[in-house]
Amino acid sequence: MQDTYSSQPSSQPSSSQLASADQSILDALAEVLRQRRHAAPEDSYVAALHHKGLNKILEKVGEEATETLLAAKDAEHGTEAQRHALVAETADLWFHSLVMLSHLDMDHQPVLDELARRFGISGHAEKSARSQ
Numbered sequence: 001m002q003d004t005y006s007s008q009p010s011s012q013p014s015s016s017q018l019a020s021a022d023q024s025i026l027d028a029l030a031e032v033l034r035q036r037r038h039a040a041p042e043d044s045y046v047a048a049l050h051h052k053g054l055n056k057i058l059e060k061v062g063e064e065a066t067e068t069l070l071a072a073k074d075a076e077h078g079t080e081a082q083r084h085a086l087v088a089e090t091a092d093l094w095f096h097s098l099v100m101l102s103h104l105d106m107d108h109q110p111v112l113d114e115l116a117r118r119f120g121i122s123g124h125a126e127k128s129a130r131s132q
């Protein structure tokens with residue numbers, strides 16, 4: 001059994017190795033989202049979302065979350081097409097979550113950093129350490 005905050009098995013990359021993983025699409029998308037923050041709403045879907053405000057963006061995140069879980073249920077015993085539909089819905093959910101962060105002048109990087117920080121820490125062990 002692994003120690004609570006011990007390093008992960010040697011077959012897993014370290015969090016510093018993870019930091020250098022290819023993030024180019026997320027970085028590029030974050031830059032586009034930043035540029036759209038004050039663009040004309042009629043020219044851009046992202047600009048239109050920003051223009052409508054945080055509540056509309058949160059509504060879209062909730063809607064995409066629901067569509068993703070429905071797609072996951074279909075994909076569980078489903079066809080390749082249903083598995084592909086789940087990928088598309090998950091991409092919609094991630095995309096709208098990135099718009100949400102961008103609206104609040106944030107981006108994906110602190111989220112990736114947080115996942116990297118948690119990497120190799122057992123969820124069970126972390127939870128039991130909270131109450132000590």
Ligand SMILES: N=c1c2ncn([C@@H]3O[C@H](COP(=O)(O)OP(=O)(O)OP(=O)(O)O)[C@@H](O)[C@H]3O)c2ncn1[C@@H]1O[C@H](COP(=O)(O)O)[C@@H](O)[C@H]1O
Pocket residue numbers: 029032036043044045046047060091092095
């Ligand atoms: N990755 C995406 C992306 N994923 C999904 N979507 C859009 O998200 C919307 C979700 O579809 P829905 O049917 O749920 O929503 P809707 O009915 O069109 O909208 P509502 O009336 O419900 O608000 C669609 O319009 C999709 O085209 C995206 N729109 C843009 N991007 C990226 O953002 C960049 C900037 O986009 P623009 O701002 O449109 O230039 C693009 O180059 C892409 O890289």
